[in-house]
Amino acid sequence: xxxxxxxxxxxxxxxxxxxELTHRCPLRCPYCSNPLELDRRSGELDTQTWQxxxxxxxxxxxxHVHLSGGEPTARNDIVEITKTCADLxxxxxxxxxxxxxxxxxxxxxxxxxxxxxxxxxxxxxxxNAEKIGGLKNAQPQKFEFAAKVVELGLPLTLNSVIHRGNxxxxxxxxxxxxxxxxxxxxxxxxxxxxxxxxxRAALMPDKAQVDESIRIVEAARERLKGQLVIDLxxxxxxxxxxxxxxxxxxxxxxxxxxxxxVLPCHAAETIPGLEFWNVNDHSLGEIWRDSPAFTAYRGTxxxxxPCRSCDRREKDWGGCRCQALALAxxxxxxxxxxxxxxxxAKVRALATEEAAENPPDYVYRTIGSNVRSPLKEEVHS
Ligand code: SF4
Ligand code: FES
Numbered sequence: 001x002x003x004x005x006x007x008x009x010x011x012x013x014x015x016x017x018x019x020e021l022t023h024r025c026p027l028r029c030p031y032c033s034n035p036l037e038l039d040r041r042s043g044e045l046d047t048q049t050w051q052x053x054x055x056x057x058x059x060x061x062x063x064h065v066h067l068s069g070g071e072p073t074a075r076n077d078i079v080e081i082t083k084t085c086a087d088l089x090x091x092x093x094x095x096x097x098x099x100x101x102x103x104x105x106x107x108x109x110x111x112x113x114x115x116x117x118x119x120x121x122x123x124x125x126x127x128n129a130e131k132i133g134g135l136k137n138a139q140p141q142k143f144e145f146a147a148k149v150v151e152l153g154l155p156l157t158l159n160s161v162i163h164r165g166n167x168x169x170x171x172x173x174x175x176x177x178x179x180x181x182x183x184x185x186x187x188x189x190x191x192x193x194x195x196x197x198x199x200r201a202a203l204m205p206d207k208a209q210v211d212e213s214i215r216i217v218e219a220a221r222e223r224l225k226g227q228l229v230i231d232l233x234x235x236x237x238x239x240x241x242x243x244x245x246x247x248x249x250x251x252x253x254x255x256x257x258x259x260x261x262v263l264p265c266h267a268a269e270t271i272p273g274l275e276f277w278n279v280n281d282h283s284l285g286e287i288w289r290d291s292p293a294f295t296a297y298r299g300t301x302x303x304x305x306p307c308r309s310c311d312r313r314e315k316d317w318g319g320c321r322c323q324a325l326a327l328a329x330x331x332x333x334x335x336x337x338x339x340x341x342x343x344x345a346k347v348r349a350l351a352t353e354e355a356a357e358n359p360p361d362y363v364y365r366t367i368g369s370n371v372r373s374p375l376k377e378e379v380h381s
Contacts, residue, residue, distance in 0.1 A: 011250065011289050011298065013061030018068055018255040018266075019050065021081065023367060025071040026100040028134030029122060030362035031161050031196035031203055033266040034070065038367040039258040047077040049279065051084045053256060056284035058088040062254075066118075068095040070258070073102040079112055086113030093118055095159075098145035099138045106145065110152045117149045118157045118186075123165075124172035132165055134364045143180070150181040157184040162213060162235075163196075163203035164359060170213045174220045177228055185228060187217050189235035193267040193322045195365050202362050206355035210238050236337035237351035241312060242319025245335075249321060250298035254288060262287045264294055267322035271331045297321050302332050306340045 023038040045053075054065065065085050072078055073096055085092040093116040094109065096102050119142065123129030126139035149156045158180065160166070160173045170187060177185040189210065190196050190203050205213075217232050224230070236242055246253045246265040255263040260279040268274060277291040288294055296302065300313050307318040318324075319335025327336040328343055336343035 011294075012252075014057075014254050014288060015062065015247075015252045016064045016066060016254075017054075017057045017062045017284075018066045018253060019053075019072075019081075020068050020070065020255065020257050021050070021072045021075045021078070022258050023070040024074045025069055025097065025365075026074075026135055027071070027097045027120075027122070027138065028364035028366060029120075029132065029161070029195070030134075030199040030364055031163060031190045031194075032365040033191070033194040033196070034365065035194060035267070035269055036198065038070075038365075040367060044075075044258045045256075045260045045279070047080055049260065050077075050081050053260075053279050053284060054081070054084050054088055054090065056279075057254070058090055060285050060288060062090065064091045064093060066093045066095055071097050071100055071102070073105050074100060078105060079108045082109050082114050083112035086115075091115045096120070096145075097133075097138070098142040099135065103141065103145045103148060106148050106152070110154060114154065116155050116157070118159050119146055119149070119182075120159045120161070121173065121176065122161075124169040124176055128166060128169070132362075134362075146180040146182070155184075156180065156182045157186060158182045159186045159188060161188050161190055162205075163190045164205040164209070164355065165203065167205045167209045167213055170216050171220075174216070174224070174228070174230065177230075178224065183229065184231065186231045186233070187213070188231070188233040189213075191233070191236060191320075191323075193270065193320070193326060195363070197326055198363050201354040201357065202359040204237070204351050204354040205235070207238055207352065209355075210235055236320070236323065236335075237347055239337055240339045242316050242323075242335040242337040244316045245320035245323070248317035249296070250288075250294040251317070254284065262291070262293075264297070265320075265322065268293060270322050271325050297332070304332055304334070307334050310340065 022044055023034055024041060082092055092114050094114055095118045098119045122132040129139050130136055146156060158177045192200050196203060217230055221230050250264050255266060261276045263276060274296055275292040277287045303318055307313050319338055321331045324333045324335045325331040327347055334341040336347045338344060
């Protein structure tokens with residue numbers, strides 16, 4: 001249970017800070033959770049501001065900092081920022097693609113006290129992985145990077161985002177994690193917001209494939225007990241109940257964008273009318289306790305039926321607000337991933353239909369593009 005902040009008993013202290021240091025990235029994954037309109041380098045926060053924000057996070061009670069992006073090692077000051085985490089006693093997790101300049105900076109990151117590395121892998125077969133990530137020769141760089149992480153004695157987690165382009169490789173991801181010496185593997189079925197929402201028809205697997213992937217993970221968990229922990233994120237569209245997105249709105253996480261806007265989740269900017277405060281104008285504590293965006297869907301007062309009277313409302317907090325907006329046209333609606341939502345059957349049918357069709361080409365993540373959703377049908381229309 002989190003400690004309560006003194007001024008706002010309904011606002012538990014945040015546990016984690018996702019520091020999106022930059023949106024720059026050598027990869028172009030079609031399921032990226034970054035917004036469609038990516039921040040440019042010229043607008044990124046400077047080193048001193050990040051260091052101040054990290055100090056405010058520690059004072060607020062944050063324990064874990066996820067150094068993320070984009071590709072966080074694209075920042076020239078990634079070592080200084082990581083050192084600040086260590087100096088403040090914050091557990092630092094580098095979320096990286098392992099390509100570009102990542103390997104060259106790894107030793108220095110280790111030397112200043114980096115605690116953990118989470119490496120993304122797009123596929124097992126190199127050609128498939130590089131098609132998904134949109135970058136040639138990425139796979140050997142990832143292997144070399146992972147070997148160095150393990151050689152340094154840093155704990156390594158592999159993150160694999162699963163979709164119809166790689167769901168046949170789930171067993172291979174598990175073997176790969178063992179081979180690389182990872183302690184943990186995330187088999188994370190795609191969550192459909194950000195770029196993944198745009199690419200939903202290209203990414204949606206069918207129910208039989210999903211069931212088989214779950215079976216493979218469950219068998220491997222037994223087989224590899226004590227050697228590899230496997231986290232499984234099941235796909236919302238085929239689930240019975242939604243997940244507590246971000247651990248519940250304004251309950252556990254803060255997400256700081258490259259330009260300093262503070263969001264309750266990755267995709268919060270897709271919700272019209274929310275006002276996001278910036279670390280350039282407010283302290284992190286003020287933003288957490290009082291900003292309109294963080295208080296908008298905190299707790300349960302905002303809920304409508306069926307969430308309002310549901311006994312799971314403080315377990316999943318009504319699911320994902322951004323998905324409710326995207327699928328139901330109302331961010332305060334029950335997440336249509338929930339089987340109790342009146343839209344659930346329609347969402348299921350849409351997923352089944354998209355999975356049965358030939359996948360369209362990926363819309364790759366790019367900075368400065370003017371992307372529009374190619375989806376044929378919106379659920380609520
Ligand atoms: Fe969760 Fe709402 Fe569904 Fe109940 S109705 S399970 S609170 S999303
Ligand atoms: Fe925004 Fe789930 S991504 S609440």
